[in-house]
Amino acid sequence: MTAERAASAPAHAVGGPSPRVQLARLAWETALATGGVAAGDAGRARLWQTVDRGEILDGVVVAAQGQGDFAVELHLIAGWPTPPLHEVAATIRERVAAAAEEAGVADVLGHLSISFGDLVEPAEEAPS
Amino acid sequence: MAEQNPAPSSSGKAVARTGADSAQDSGPGTTTIADAVVTKVAGIAAREVPGVHDLGGGTARAIGTVTQRVGIGDERMQGVTVEVGEREAAVDLTLVIDYGESIPQVSEAIRNNVVKRVEGITGLSVTEVNIAVNDLFFPGDEQSDEESRVS
Numbered sequence: 001m002t003a004e005r006a007a008s009a010p011a012h013a014v015g016g017p018s019p020r021v022q023l024a025r026l027a028w029e030t031a032l033a034t035g036g037v038a039a040g041d042a043g044r045a046r047l048w049q050t051v052d053r054g055e056i057l058d059g060v061v062v063a064a065q066g067q068g069d070f071a072v073e074l075h076l077i078a079g080w081p082t083p084p085l086h087e088v089a090a091t092i093r094e095r096v097a098a099a100a101e102e103a104g105v106a107d108v109l110g111h112l113s114i115s116f117g118d119l120v121e122p123a124e125e126a127p128s
Numbered sequence: 129m130a131e132q133n134p135a136p137s138s139s140g141k142a143v144a145r146t147g148a149d150s151a152q153d154s155g156p157g158t159t160t161i162a163d164a165v166v167t168k169v170a171g172i173a174a175r176e177v178p179g180v181h182d183l184g185g186g187t188a189r190a191i192g193t194v195t196q197r198v199g200i201g202d203e204r205m206q207g208v209t210v211e212v213g214e215r216e217a218a219v220d221l222t223l224v225i226d227y228g229e230s231i232p233q234v235s236e237a238i239r240n241n242v243v244k245r246v247e248g249i250t251g252l253s254v255t256e257v258n259i260a261v262n263d264l265f266f267p268g269d270e271q272s273d274e275e276s277r278v279s
């Protein structure tokens with residue numbers, strides 16, 4: 001981490017979530033609130049998860065990139081009827097950037113990758 | 129993502145394979161769509177066409193019934209095979225059509241709907257939709273299965 005970036009990175013609020021967890025929470029909530037997304041996908045080995053104060057957020061992984069910023073991975077399950085998935089991904093990116101700005105963690109938001117691993121119909125139950 | 133040799137679909141045409149799910153760079157990040165998503169979209173699109181009774185061959189449907197009962201099968205992927213490249217996809221469908229329907233007309237409608245749905249949802253260009261009509265469904269078929277053997 002460079003000295004400038006380290007200085008500009010938001011400090012861990014005592015008793016509050018770290019910027020990494022804040023990013024995970026806002027990316028996860030934003031994605032699930034976007035049309036065409038049915039659920040987060042924790043993966044078969046349940047590796048794609050983040051824990052926020054005891055709550056497990058399925059389908060989001062946030063990892064430090066070494067430059068003071070964090071890479072965000074969203075693993076999602078699409079819902080039917082499905083809008084164009086690249087448009088869904090673009091909407092999520094815009095909304096996550098806006099939410100990060102509002103939360104004061106935009107400086108540490110790095111690469112955001114979005115993958116759609118499955119698709120479910122309303123009658124089909126999304127894996128939890 | 130490095131491109132590998134094209135893989136032929138069932139009709140012999142080639143689709144540029146990436147060896148992984150379809151992925152596109154979207155500026156500050158990548159968007160990946162799994163082959164399973166393309167398969168399900170194609171399967172649902174085929175089922176939307178009137179005249180399509182079921183997807184899958186006789187063996188696939190028999191095995192599918194068992195695997196679905198034990199919770200490891202997915203009806204939406206039965207009878208559908210896709211070859212997905214970085215920008216293109218080829219779809220192979222095996223299906224059962226209701227007796228009396230025009231197979232050429234139903235096939236054309238399936239082809240159009242699969243192309244529309246897959247291209248619209250995934251952004252992939254569909255190079256071909258190969259359809260194999262495996263069986264015909266007669267209305268009496270289901271009743272005879274459910275009839276009691278004793279009065």
